[in-house]
Amino acid sequence: MTVAKTTAFTAEQQQLARVAKALAHPARVAIVQLLASKTTCISGDIAAELPLARTTVFQHLQELKALDLIRGEIDGLTVCYCLNTELLRQVQQQFMSFFETAVACPAGGAGESCGC
Amino acid sequence: MTVAKTTAFTAEQQQLARVAKALAHPARVAIVQLLASKTTCISGDIAAELPLARTTVFQHLQELKALDLIRGEIDGLTVCYCLNTELLRQVQQQFMSFFETAVACPAGGAGESCGC
DNA sequence: ATATTATGTCGCATTTTTACGACATAAAAA
């Protein structure tokens, strides 16, 4: 409580952080890649392809689903999960803007205005 | 027992997840944006611009520094933090590849091969 | 020399994440 902190975080910062958090575990990165590599939506045997217990994988799936990055459709006894490519495209844009601003830092990286 | 199974994933998946984790908090997103917006590297008054205690901000700075996304150079009594734009460029590429593969999912989004 | 200031370290409490087994449920097969 050294200083007055008036500034809150913007909606954009929170949104980017939320998505980043969703991708902040290799299992969830792997799940997205797995779904991207299938011509047909695969079901819970996603778990069989990952070095984790089925319930743990299910938990990760739920986290991705909570952000609507993936979707699940029940098909009889199995469930078909697939990517929400539309949302992913938006998210990709957000990350791009973020990185573009970052790499375009006027300080220019390896220490032009300071010693870093 | 809860053992981190992150080692069972590919190096690429782990690297992407690591960086995603670094950006998984709005404060750290804000820090990167803040550093990107400065023509000169700013020091610890980063804390004054964020709605968090100084030590908490310092902690976030350390996390970004641990991944070498930012760097700090001591200048007398103050410290000059700035972005590692070179690394950020690499990271940007990794995220781009990831998203490109994801949005290019053959299932094509809104349910072409399944009901999602 | 003493005080001030910017930065960094430590410990602690709270919350969230991760991981998994035991159990429940509902569709399909026997």
Next chain:
DNA sequence: TTTTTATGTCGTAAAAATGCGACATAATAT
């Protein structure tokens, strides 16, 4: 019907993240 199978729910334990105050340190300023 009974059994099998794929999926989902719940509780729990360990770990990590978050946030902050008390204290330490080192460079200036007085």
